Amino acid sequence: MLETAVYDTKPYDRQYLTAATHHIKWRFHEFRLSADTAVAAKGAQAVCVFVHDVADRSCLATLSKLGIRLLALRCAGHNNVDLAAARALNLAVVRVPAYSPHAVAEHTIALLLALSRKIHRAYNRVREHNFALNSLIGFEIHGKTVGVVGTGKIGRITAQIFRGFGAQVVAYDPAPSQDWAAQQNVTYLDWQALLAQSDIISLHLPLLTETHHLLNAEAFGRMKRGVIVLNTSRGKLIDTRALIAALKRGAVGGIALDVYEEEEGIFFEDLSDQVLLDDLLPRLLSFPNVLITAHQAFFTHEAMTEIARVTTTNLLKLETAEPWLPGTAL
Ligand code: NAD
Numbered sequence: 241m242l243e244t245a246v247y248d249t250k251p252y253d254r255q256y257l258t259a260a261t262h263h264i265k266w267r268f269h270e271f272r273l274s275a276d277t278a279v280a281a282k283g284a285q286a287v288c289v290f291v292h293d294v295a296d297r298s299c300l301a302t303l304s305k306l307g308i309r310l311l312a313l314r315c316a317g318h319n320n321v322d323l324a325a326a327r328a329l330n331l332a333v334v335r336v337p338a339y340s341p342h343a344v345a346e347h348t349i350a351l352l353l354a355l356s357r358k359i360h361r362a363y364n365r366v367r368e369h370n371f372a373l374n375s376l377i378g379f380e381i382h383g384k385t386v387g388v389v390g391t392g393k394i395g396r397i398t399a400q401i402f403r404g405f406g407a408q409v410v411a412y413d414p415a416p417s418q419d420w421a422a423q424q425n426v427t428y429l430d431w432q433a434l435l436a437q438s439d440i441i442s443l444h445l446p447l448l449t450e451t452h453h454l455l456n457a458e459a460f461g462r463m464k465r466g467v468i469v470l471n472t473s474r475g476k477l478i479d480t481r482a483l484i485a486a487l488k489r490g491a492v493g494g495i496a497l498d499v500y501e502e503e504e505g506i507f508f509e510d511l512s513d514q515v516l517l518d519d520l521l522p523r524l525l526s527f528p529n530v531l532i533t534a535h536q537a538f539f540t541h542e543a544m545t546e547i548a549r550v551t552t553t554n555l556l557k558l559e560t561a562e563p564w565l566p567g568t569a570l
Pocket of ligand 1: 316392412414446447535536
């Protein structure tokens with residue numbers, strides 16, 4: 241039976257993967273994959289990782305030496321894997337390209353509505369029998385201009401939901417979907433125009449070398465004063481120091497984040513008994529107009545079921561010798 245070392249697992253990962261198949265012998269590790277922990281895959285034929293595992297060149301070299309032939313990502317993003325090194329080592333890399341774009345799109349909207357109507361603050365207030373409305377004034381999405389950055393699977397669904405609110409949707413993507421945009425009444429703009437015209441900006445693009453710190457001091461300086469920013473994509477798309485400066489001077493009117501630049505080792509963990517060593521996250525949490533969730537946009541029953549189904553299908557291809565090209569399967 242195919243033996244798979246699964247890194248960075250939580251009880252819910254084990255539950256969904258175990259339920260998905262009886263044909264894989266799972267070896268669950270709570271710790272993450274790195275060059276130091278790769279050796280724990282000894283005896284397995286495949287490894288399965290998530291967003292915070294680090295499959296760099298030296299880690300992949302160790303896996304290859306151990307006879308690992310397949311690295312299965314149980315997520316869509318793959319910025320944590322050195323694909324060139326995997327290719328050179330003849331190690332196939334597979335992922336779950338689209339488990340449920342609706343999960344992420346809907347969470348983006350949930351965050352925006354909580355932020356725009358101050359639901360998180362109202363919830364706490366009412367629980368303390370404080371029924372006053374002071375400082376709970378919200379704003380409407382209807383009639384606003386929403387800039388969707390990246391119109392792939394998630395960006396397109398998010399844009400369509402915004403259209404349902406009666407917002408005007410503008411978009412930026414170096415590979416635009418013109419037919420879809422025409423159907424949905426979405427207008428593509430260039431990057432500078434999107435920054436200048438949007439009341440709300442929502443990020444739905446991958447983290448690449450060229451998109452690292454896409455929202456930096458210069459970009460924040462070009463946005464409308466009081467703009468609302470949403471990031472459910474990757475933390476490193478935003479320069480956190482520049483964001484904090486923009487929040488302090490009121491240039492950014494509010495931000496909802498499901499991802500954070502230095503989330504690795506923090507998000508997905510219960511650190512409530514510990515001192516947070518990161519200095520910027522507590523500063524962000526101190527703003528009343530910042531709302532943060534810990535990378536949970538993907539976390540729905542539907543998405544977890546689909547992630548487990550596609551991951552096990554990907555892994556079982558190794559046993560049935562279905563044709564996939566080593567190193568190029570991603
Ligand atoms: P996708 O590949 O379908 O779409 C990405 C789009 O971004 C593409 O259309 C691409 O052309 C565009 N793009 C590339 N470079 C760009 C740039 N510089 N500016 C603007 N657009 C650019 O990906 P997707 O499934 O829609 O996912 C989007 C992102 O969401 C992923 O990259 C991932 O980082 C993130 N994500 C987050 C979660 C979560 O739980 N928070 C879950 C899944 C995915």
